[in-house]
Amino acid sequence: MSADEEKPSLPVSFEQLAELEDDFEQVDLELTRVQDKLTKDLYVKREKIIADIPHFWNSVFEVAPEEFEHAFKETDGELLLALKNLFVTRFDLPEGDPRSFSIKWEFEENAFFEDKVLEKKFIYRQSPKGDVSGLVSEPVKIHWKPGKDLTNGLTDLVLKVHAEEKAGKVDEETDAKKELKKKIEDTPLGDLSFFTWFAFRGPRITEEEHKESLKKEEEKRQLRKAGKPVEDDEMEEDEEDEDDLFDKAYEYEPYPAADDQALCIAEDIWPDAIKLYLQSQEDDILSEFEDLDDEDEEMEEDDKAEPASKKRKA
């Protein structure tokens, strides 16, 4: 949303639309809560079934939505073959926020790292003025085997910077920050391992700021319900805050697409995993057919795919 003076022609008040959007958002949250409750047992049932399918999640990621296009490099693919299981949990439910979730990756023994489980939590936060919201995450330590760090030190550097900021060095430009910034600039996108995803941090919004924001939001809601006028925060200041939060986040973020990909896993890949798996198997069969096609006569293949009697449409 942009500042008020940029939409002079809107014939209804911004406040009316904001209230309506808020109402719909509340329904969406409630629906996610209901969905979580209704599907919980089904995901347990699914887990048991897919445990018998080798490389299930690897196959699913092969046909994942466009968010994952070019995401996996060749060595990433090798490592993904060791992916044994994947879980998405809306850990804050039933009481808390349905927008927060965790993605747990279980790996078999592999040549790249020591970890058996890598779990990354994405926590929904909004800024005090409610104009910035997003998924915040702690960088996850990966215990790479010697010489096997696919992220070329990026994940470790983010962890170092994160620890420094936690120790209070938020605005200080430390050596680690300089090094991280340089490494990000020097890494071509084509060389960026998907596993850098685990280092994502997101916008710098603290839990306190988030709680303050929720409180303000609820106060506005009550005012609106009571039919009282709701003060808009000064818009220009908001925009500066917003820039600040994103600048801070992205300057030291080697993998800024991580939150979109996390949402894609939670909202599309996780619920649709069986469909995607079946699709990957069909794709495999199709490409086998295509291979045959290259070897055999073209007419022969054509007959195999569709009996002559059924060719009613030209």
Place this chain on the structure above:
Amino acid sequence: MSADEEKPSLPVSFEQLAELEDDFEQVDLELTRVQDKLTKDLYVKREKIIADIPHFWNSVFEVAPEEFEHAFKETDGELLLALKNLFVTRFDLPEGDPRSFSIKWEFEENAFFEDKVLEKKFIYRQSPKGDVSGLVSEPVKIHWKPGKDLTNGLTDLVLKVHAEEKAGKVDEETDAKKELKKKIEDTPLGDLSFFTWFAFRGPRITEEEHKESLKKEEEKRQLRKAGKPVEDDEMEEDEEDEDDLFDKAYEYEPYPAADDQALCIAEDIWPDAIKLYLQSQEDDILSEFEDLDDEDEEMEEDDKAEPASKKRKA
């Protein structure tokens, strides 16, 4: 889904996956029911607010998802300016099927047709063997003003064929059918008016066949719940049925994309209308800015968009 022999490598039974998919489908239906209940009042509230916004739905369709790319021809756009209101109703709820819905278009007095309201119902049906499902619809009569039929007679021809089929001439190739088929073949996609959408009929599945299908499905569900083996219908026959149903549907279907577009309206455009409208307004402002940009010096425009002090990123 393809026949059994085409996926020899699946390490779990097709039946297990089908059961799981059925479970998830049931949850999805339940969620649509809950959503309908929770949003009903909100849509009434929204209607009152957007009544004050001229060309609201027209603006929304300008930024509609890709299903509507190239859907509206120039004259369609003229007619769409007379679109006063749009409603989506899941008319079969709360008791019936959440997958059926109607789209009601309200028009102002216009130069093209006499109708004030055009309502199209999309009814969910599945074939007796459960292998074909889709949205079935009756073609809607549009009372075009003389010489103003944007569909060039296509909608009326579909209505004629539909009436003939209702009168028993299902497999007979009547003159009207021949004419319709020829007209479809002779109409370039670039000339096809969006209003042909109202003529869509979908796969030929009767209510009786649908009910039989639901009954069979429920029987299978009960067998599975009781841990008893479930017979799969003979797959090869199914595939022929499937071809048949689609052939019949598409041979006399001038606008086969109509069901996808209807789903897009019901699932995306209708719930996201406010967001889409705001986006269309922002797009308008952006293109105004771009126009300015062409006129003014580039640097000047640059300064307007972002104060110099905030340019921290190169």
